[in-house]
Structure formats: C-alpha cells, structure tokens
Amino acid sequence: MIINKLGLINFKNHSEQRFDFSSQINCFVGNNGVGKTNVLDGLHYLSMAKSFLGNKDLNNIKKDEDFFTIEGTIDDGEKENIIKIQQQKDAKKIIKKNDKSYDRMADHIGFLPSVIISPYDSNLISDSGESRRKFLDAMISQTDSDYLFNLIQYQKTVQQRNALLKDFAKNRYFDADNLEIYNEPLVRFGTKIFEKRKKFTESIVPLIQNYYEIISKGTEQVSIIYESDLNDHRFETLLKQNLEKDRMLTYTSKGIHKDDLLFEMNGISMRKTASQGQQKSFLISLKLSQMNRIKELTQKTPILLLDDIFDKLDDTRVSQLIALVNQEHFGQIFITDTSRERTENIVKRINEESKIFEL
Incomplete structure (x- = not known):
C-alpha cells in the first residue's frame, strides 16, 4: 500500500497543505510547533479514521473554521483509490472511498494498515x-x-x-x-x-x-x-x-x-x-x-509513521532500528524530525529513495 498524495484543509494548524510522496521514505522537518506531527496524524486518519493523539474529531478543525478535509490518493497495487475524510462542526464525520461513502466507519479499517x-x-x-x-x-x-x-x-x-x-x-x-x-x-x-x-x-x-x-x-x-x-x-x-x-x-x-x-x-x-x-x-x-x-x-505492507523518535533514541538504538528497517522491508515510511541534517544522514543510511518536506 502506497500513499501517493495527501491534501489537508483546515486540519489542526494547517489551512491548506498538499504533498506528493515518495513510495519509500518521506520526511517532514522543521521547528517544534510547525505541524509535523499533525501531518502524520492526517496520514493516521486515512488509515484508522481517527487521531492517534486521542483528540476528538471536532477539536481537529482549525480554529475559526467550520470543517476539515483530509484527502489521500492510495495505490493498492492494482489501482489508485481516493480516500476523503470530512468533519463539519454541525455534522457527522464522513469517509468516502472513490466518492462512495462507507455505510459504517468500521468498514474502512484494514484497507490501509x-x-x-x-x-x-x-x-x-x-x-x-x-x-x-x-x-x-x-x-x-x-x-x-x-x-x-x-x-x-x-x-x-x-x-x-x-x-x-x-x-x-x-x-x-x-x-x-x-x-x-x-x-x-x-x-x-x-x-x-x-x-x-x-x-x-x-x-x-x-x-x-x-x-x-x-x-x-x-x-x-x-x-x-x-x-x-x-x-x-x-x-x-x-x-x-x-x-x-x-x-x-x-x-x-x-x-x-x-x-x-x-x-x-x-x-x-x-x-x-x-x-x-x-x-x-x-x-x-x-x-x-x-x-x-x-x-x-x-x-499488505503497513505504512510506518515515525514521529520524532530519533530525538529520543541514543545512536546505538537509532543504528539498530535503521538496520531493522532495511532488513525487514517495511514499505513506505514517514518520518518527522526537528533536524534536517540528522534526517538526511538517517535517510542515507537507509539507502532508499526519499523526499524531505520542510515545514
């Protein structure tokens, strides 16, 4: 499973963001507070239809706005699928796959692990x-x-x-x-x-x-x-x-x-x-x-979201984790970090095609 594109509108601190991803490694770098983790949370919504931070859906609407929209283009190996999630202040959350709404939220879980x-x-x-x-x-x-x-x-x-x-x-x-x-x-x-x-x-x-x-x-x-x-x-x-x-x-x-x-x-x-x-x-x-x-x-190979973990691990554990990522072929990876230099060094060691997005 590969996420080719992501669009965020009025999601948390992002008024509008659009990304075209690498099929292998994607890194979001920038200072604390710019919304790197929020992008990962948008990707998590595409998978699990909810925030990994435990926030209620309504609390993820950008301040002074009436809705948020998350849209992802996902390649399942046979075709591209469009997943769209929309939450309005005065309505239930809607999840659509290729313009067709799910009857139940639970029906979406497992499509993009x-x-x-x-x-x-x-x-x-x-x-x-x-x-x-x-x-x-x-x-x-x-x-x-x-x-x-x-x-x-x-x-x-x-x-x-x-x-x-x-x-x-x-x-x-x-x-x-x-x-x-x-x-x-x-x-x-x-x-x-x-x-x-x-x-x-x-x-x-x-x-x-x-x-x-x-x-x-x-x-x-x-x-x-x-x-x-x-x-x-x-x-x-x-x-x-x-x-x-x-x-x-x-x-x-x-x-x-x-x-x-x-x-x-x-x-x-x-x-x-x-x-x-x-x-x-x-x-x-x-x-x-x-x-x-x-x-x-x-x-299905799940997408792997790594949120700010390289700042919390010593060099030995970082090296071992990178070796495992190489060895196990974990598929598409998304990384957040405050240091562009550190991220570039990590990506070089993983030795895969990558994109770095500076927020």
Missing part, C-alpha cells in the same frame, strides 16, 4: 489498562473485521446494561430477569474477543523478544502477559457471581472490558524496573512486531 511509533507510546507503560486495551483492539481490528464488529457490539451491550443498572438504583428497584437479557450477547461477543486477544498476544511475544534483542543488544528477557477475567472463569459464571456487586456499583464489574496487558522484563513489571532506554526499546519492538503480524495476516 498503519503502525505509528511516537513519544506518546510511553503512555502504554505508564497509563491505565484502558490505553493498552485500545492499543490491542486497534492492532487486531486492522487484520480482522469480525473482531471489530464483535467489539462494537460488546461495548454497546455493556453501555446498555450499565444504563439499566443505574436506572434501577435511581428508581430504587431491581429486576434480575430484565438485566439477564444482556448476559447472552455479552457472553457471545465477549468470548470471541477474549479468544482472539489471547491468540494475537501469544503470536507477537516471540517477535517482540527477537526485535528487542536486536535493538537493545540487551540480555533482559521481555514478555507480555494477557490478563483477563476470562482466563480462569467462564463469562456466564462471572456475571452470575457478581450480580449483587454490579447492582451495588451500578456498572458491569467483570468482563473483557477490564482486560489488560502486562509488560514484563525478567518476570517483573516493566513500569517498576525498566530504564527509559529499555522501555523505548521494548515499545519499538512491540510496534515492529505489530507491523510484522499485520503484514503476515493481511498480505
């Missing part, structure tokens, strides 16, 4: 389990449309069950039979999600360990453990056992919406023991493993 490596990845280690669940869901959704459908249905069902629990508390009554209606879809969708999360996590652990060893040249053993209520109990049993607890709390306390990924180094939580360098190496290994797995499962 992507992986981003950025300074914000450190949140995966420091934040709550919610950020790690979202990351896991995004990884799997790019390779499995059924997973995304099940996830959306599960989340809707949890919201409905929670709303009923709150309604019971507000009106001081309780109807267990009425609440039980939601158990069947929760179990059906939740069990499928659990099984796919577990399988996917197990499949990337050996990849992460291999990449980590190459990047860090370290002797530490890293791993990921998938933590879920469903590891030890059937979902139906959990819902029945925690019925009274859910009634008191007014929300569904058990289920795959409480899952987490535990990042470990030598059997101990990485958050507690790993240095910044070790954490960075692990996170890059995690993202490269994601890329490898997407490519294997979809037969």
Whole structure:
C-alpha cells in the first residue's frame, strides 16, 4: 500500500497543505510547533479514521473554521483509490472511498494498515489498562473485521446494561430477569474477543523478544502477559457471581472490558524496573512486531509513521532500528524530525529513495 498524495484543509494548524510522496521514505522537518506531527496524524486518519493523539474529531478543525478535509490518493497495487475524510462542526464525520461513502466507519479499517511509533507510546507503560486495551483492539481490528464488529457490539451491550443498572438504583428497584437479557450477547461477543486477544498476544511475544534483542543488544528477557477475567472463569459464571456487586456499583464489574496487558522484563513489571532506554526499546519492538503480524495476516505492507523518535533514541538504538528497517522491508515510511541534517544522514543510511518536506 502506497500513499501517493495527501491534501489537508483546515486540519489542526494547517489551512491548506498538499504533498506528493515518495513510495519509500518521506520526511517532514522543521521547528517544534510547525505541524509535523499533525501531518502524520492526517496520514493516521486515512488509515484508522481517527487521531492517534486521542483528540476528538471536532477539536481537529482549525480554529475559526467550520470543517476539515483530509484527502489521500492510495495505490493498492492494482489501482489508485481516493480516500476523503470530512468533519463539519454541525455534522457527522464522513469517509468516502472513490466518492462512495462507507455505510459504517468500521468498514474502512484494514484497507490501509498503519503502525505509528511516537513519544506518546510511553503512555502504554505508564497509563491505565484502558490505553493498552485500545492499543490491542486497534492492532487486531486492522487484520480482522469480525473482531471489530464483535467489539462494537460488546461495548454497546455493556453501555446498555450499565444504563439499566443505574436506572434501577435511581428508581430504587431491581429486576434480575430484565438485566439477564444482556448476559447472552455479552457472553457471545465477549468470548470471541477474549479468544482472539489471547491468540494475537501469544503470536507477537516471540517477535517482540527477537526485535528487542536486536535493538537493545540487551540480555533482559521481555514478555507480555494477557490478563483477563476470562482466563480462569467462564463469562456466564462471572456475571452470575457478581450480580449483587454490579447492582451495588451500578456498572458491569467483570468482563473483557477490564482486560489488560502486562509488560514484563525478567518476570517483573516493566513500569517498576525498566530504564527509559529499555522501555523505548521494548515499545519499538512491540510496534515492529505489530507491523510484522499485520503484514503476515493481511498480505499488505503497513505504512510506518515515525514521529520524532530519533530525538529520543541514543545512536546505538537509532543504528539498530535503521538496520531493522532495511532488513525487514517495511514499505513506505514517514518520518518527522526537528533536524534536517540528522534526517538526511538517517535517510542515507537507509539507502532508499526519499523526499524531505520542510515545514
């Protein structure tokens, strides 16, 4: 998959920008605040229909404007496709492929797979389990449309069950039979999600360990453990056992919406023991493993977005990452950096066709 062109109108700080890209490496250089990361975010929108920074769509409309538009020309190996995303202040977000609107946003996910490596990845280690669940869901959704459908249905069902629990508390009554209606879809969708999360996590652990060893040249053993209520109990049993607890709390306390990924180094939580360098190496290994797995499962080479990471890595890790990029044939790459000289040196070492855009 190759992005040939990108157009941004009223997107974040960009009134209008247009780019014609190299099929291999594209670099955006300039001082902090000029909007380099915002261009990468526009590319991420083409892939995932949302910001990788977690911003709400309306907040990405340029100040004092009424809409933003992102348009990309994408070569899928057979033909060029036009992806257009538009968000107006007073309307729903629209995504079109070749002038035809998607019936559901979810139908677009997986067409243009992507992986981003950025300074914000450190949140995966420091934040709550919610950020790690979202990351896991995004990884799997790019390779499995059924997973995304099940996830959306599960989340809707949890919201409905929670709303009923709150309604019971507000009106001081309780109807267990009425609440039980939601158990069947929760179990059906939740069990499928659990099984796919577990399988996917197990499949990337050996990849992460291999990449980590190459990047860090370290002797530490890293791993990921998938933590879920469903590891030890059937979902139906959990819902029945925690019925009274859910009634008191007014929300569904058990289920795959409480899952987490535990990042470990030598059997101990990485958050507690790993240095910044070790954490960075692990996170890059995690993202490269994601890329490898997407490519294997979809037969599509994801675009690779590298946001300001060369400023955060020492020379050894930069060299190892560049060697991996060469070795693995990662496809089209987009890089942001504050230093044109450093970027030019990095590109020379990768030894591919490149374009540098100064913002």
